[in-house]
Amino acid sequence: MKSKDEANKVTRPAILVEDIYFNWPNGSQVLRSCSLEVPKGQFWMLLGNNGSGKSTLLRLLARILSPRSGTIHFQGQVGFVFQNPDHQLVMPTVGADVAFGLVAERLSQVQIRNRVEDSLSAVNLLELQRRPIYALSGGQKQRVAIAGAIARNCDILLLDEPTALLDPDSQLDLVTQVQSLVKNRGITALWVTHRLSELDYSDGAFLLDKGQVVAQGRPELLKQRLIKDSS
Numbered sequence: 001m002k003s004k005d006e007a008n009k010v011t012r013p014a015i016l017v018e019d020i021y022f023n024w025p026n027g028s029q030v031l032r033s034c035s036l037e038v039p040k041g042q043f044w045m046l047l048g049n050n051g052s053g054k055s056t057l058l059r060l061l062a063r064i065l066s067p068r069s070g071t072i073h074f075q076g077q078v079g080f081v082f083q084n085p086d087h088q089l090v091m092p093t094v095g096a097d098v099a100f101g102l103v104a105e106r107l108s109q110v111q112i113r114n115r116v117e118d119s120l121s122a123v124n125l126l127e128l129q130r131r132p133i134y135a136l137s138g139g140q141k142q143r144v145a146i147a148g149a150i151a152r153n154c155d156i157l158l159l160d161e162p163t164a165l166l167d168p169d170s171q172l173d174l175v176t177q178v179q180s181l182v183k184n185r186g187i188t189a190l191w192v193t194h195r196l197s198e199l200d201y202s203d204g205a206f207l208l209d210k211g212q213v214v215a216q217g218r219p220e221l222l223k224q225r226l227i228k229d230s231s
Contacts, residue, residue, distance in 0.1 A: 013037040014188035020070035048208035076155025085141035095129040119150035139170030
């Protein structure tokens with residue numbers, strides 16, 4: 001029988017944001033009383049107009065920025081995927097880039113090799129392990145960035161409009177890849193997007209407006225609302 005603490009840990013959300021406020025140094029307010037919860041092992045999306053605070057919120061979650069007030073809690077290790085993968089891929093080849101993030105863990109060469117191969121297999125890139133980064137497509141680069149997070153035993157993936165620079169086929173490939181990781185590996189994902197079509201692959205969605213979550217829930221209902229509002 002599970003203890004009370006163990007039971008609470010199971011039911012707690014993977015991401016919990018409570019009453020976040022954030023201002024830029026010039027005083028411009030981006031987020032105000034912003035709160036959300038992402039259940040463990042689910043794929044949620046964050047939508048909103050330009051300037052609504054989506055990317056800022058994700059950077060707060062990734063600890064790239066710090067909130068003026070409010071709290072952020074995680075259940076597990078967090079990985080971040082930028083909109084442009086060239087901003088985070090730093091090594092010359094696919095395998096070397098995935099291994100780069102493991103240096104601080106002081107693993108043996110065998111352990112590093114196993115982690116790299118496992119994470120690349122998870123994103124269907126194992127055969128490209130020795131491929132130069134410059135020879136990859138945009139979608140493949142995004143999958144390498146995701147593999148790097150998996151190699152570091154990431155429990156939570158934060159993705160900032162990862163399909164914004166991709167062609168339609170690569171967009172579909174990436175969103176289904178993340179959906180598969182959530183289902184098969186128990187990873188929790190929060191994906192920023194402006195594409196309503198991507199909602200079809202998520203478990204739920206948040207709508208951000210003027211720095212606050214103004215709607216959340218089942219993706220099909222949120223999609224219908226947004227289509228209705230734009231008509």
